[in-house]
Amino acid sequence: MEKNKVISVECISKFYPTEVGLMRIFKKARLIRALKSVSFNVYEEEVFGILGPNGAGKTTLIKILATLVLADTGKTTMFGYDVKQNPYDIKNKIGIITGDERGFYWRLTGRENLMFFGTLSNLSKTELKKKIPYLLDFVKLTKSKDIMFKEYSSGMKTRLQLARALLTKPEMLLLDEPTKSLDIEGKEKFKQLLKEPILGKKPTVILATHSLEEAEAVCDRFMILKKGEKVIEGDIEDIRNFLKLSNHITISFSARNTDDLKLIIKDIKNIKSLTSIEEKIIKNTADLNIRYKENPVDFLTTLIAFCKNVEGCEVLSLNVNSKDLKEIMHLILDIKKV
Ligand SMILES: Nc1ncnc2c1ncn2[C@@H]1O[C@H](COP(=O)(O)OP(=O)(O)OP(=O)(O)O)[C@@H](O)[C@H]1O
Ligand SMILES: [Mg+2]
Numbered sequence: 578m579e580k581n582k583v584i585s586v587e588c589i590s591k592f593y594p595t596e597v598g599l600m601r602i603f604k605k606a607r608l609i610r611a612l613k614s615v616s617f618n619v620y621e622e623e624v625f626g627i628l629g630p631n632g633a634g635k636t637t638l639i640k641i642l643a644t645l646v647l648a649d650t651g652k653t654t655m656f657g658y659d660v661k662q663n664p665y666d667i668k669n670k671i672g673i674i675t676g677d678e679r680g681f682y683w684r685l686t687g688r689e690n691l692m693f694f695g696t697l698s699n700l701s702k703t704e705l706k707k708k709i710p711y712l713l714d715f716v717k718l719t720k721s722k723d724i725m726f727k728e729y730s731s732g733m734k735t736r737l738q739l740a741r742a743l744l745t746k747p748e749m750l751l752l753d754e755p756t757k758s759l760d761i762e763g764k765e766k767f768k769q770l771l772k773e774p775i776l777g778k779k780p781t782v783i784l785a786t787h788s789l790e791e792a793e794a795v796c797d798r799f800m801i802l803k804k805g806e807k808v809i810e811g812d813i814e815d816i817r818n819f820l821k822l823s824n825h826i827t828i829s830f831s832a833r834n835t836d837d838l839k840l841i842i843k844d845i846k847n848i849k850s851l852t853s854i855e856e857k858i859i860k861n862t863a864d865l866n867i868r869y870k871e872n873p874v875d876f877l878t879t880l881i882a883f884c885k886n887v888e889g890c891e892v893l894s895l896n897v898n899s900k901d902l903k904e905i906m907h908l909i910l911d912i913k914k915v
Contacts, residue, residue: 583749583781584619584642589651591637591805611637612648612805624771624782626792626799630910633802635785639753642783643673656748672742672780674735674752683727687718687737690726695744712740715773717766731758739770749781756791764791771795789906803910814870820908823852823868827896828880831862833889838863841890844883850876862893873897 592608612634619625627635640646641653644664653660655667681690688709695705713719716736721729729737735755742750756764771782772795786792792799793813800810809819817823832838838858846854848869855866869876877897884890 580620580622582618583621583656585654586615586617587652588614588616589641589648589653590614591641591648610805615807617800617810619781619783622779622781623798624784624796626796627783627785627802628787628789628792628799629802630787634805635802636753639751639783639785643671643751644668670748672745672747672750674738674742674755681726684725686723686725687729688713688722690737691740691744694741698745700744708744712743716740732760732763735759747780751783753785768795801909808909816905817870820905822905823870824873825898826867829862829864829893830884831891831893832887834861837887837890841883841887845880848879
């Protein structure tokens with residue numbers, strides 16, 4: 578069954594006025610382009626990443642989706658509502674994490690802060706008494722619930738933001754670099770949290786991040802922005818294909834005779850994801866240089882199984898070079914025009 582489209586962004590652009598140098602004296606504003614003709618769709622329950630380096634336009638896009646900032650041109654529809662005409666219908670359905678902790682009361686405890694914001698959102702006391710312990714447990718803050726917010730570490734503050742965003746059972750979470758101040762363990766925990774169904778339903782998640790590893794770990798699909806323009810949209814496989822990157826293996830193995838070697842090579846050539854193979858057979862040893870486009874674990878498992886199938890075959894060396902994610906990001910961001 579096809580999933581519902583919950584976000585439709587058509588060709589939006591955003592410019593910010595800034596006053597620099599002499600322009601400040603003459604009170605003339607120069608326009609800085611934050612987004613240029615960006616379009617994309619997001620579907621129900623998807624985890625969709627907005628990826629890009631500093632200044633790419635991620636926060637601006639999150640703010641537009643949160644109805645906090647209006648785009649100058651283009652059209653954005655969320656849950657069927659236009660962000661310009663029906664911002665309140667949209668606000669009721671979203672929860673936001675901005676990485677900005679100023680919204681909390683520093684002298685209230687974590688639990689008291691949640692009570693306060695829950696009451697502001699018109700949730701009843703009975704409902705809050707049930708919901709808050711659940712959310713504190715969900716974000717792993719039960720033990721620290723009675724500590725004042727000002728004494729929370731950055732990671733605890735971020736997790737309390739997530740609990741606050743979830744109070745109203747949002748249909749969509751907008752997360753702007755939520756793991757920025759988390760340590761490695763915190764980042765891992767956060768990734769796990771995003772994968773769990775929350776209060777019985779999985780919200781659609783929009784995650785702005787500059788980490789390709791993070792996007793790959795939690796996002797179903799993502800879009801890469803560079804200087805306000807969309808470079809590419811898809812999953813990691815689409816991106817690899819787009820860049821025509823394939824994984825690379827060199828393997829050397831021996832067998833009882835040349836016929837056995839040829840038998841193994843014939844099987845390997847039939848692997849669907851194989852894109853190219855160079856072979857060198859010397860006596861009873863074969864050296865293969867293979868390129869393929871698939872998950873390295875799946876490919877290697879098949880490859881080794883073929884070798885093991887033939888009695889007397891022995892793998893002498895194996896070298897796997899799959900493009901490092903950072904390298905991919907580098908390649909993508911060096912692309913001038915798509
Ligand atoms: N309020 C503002 N006034 C003027 N320019 C702004 C404003 N907000 C953002 N910009 C500019 O718009 C561009 C996009 O900024 P944005 O904050 O959306 O990027 P980002 O991808 O979130 O960056 P980062 O990774 O640093 O958070 C940048 O050039 C930035 O300087
Ligand atoms: Mg930002």
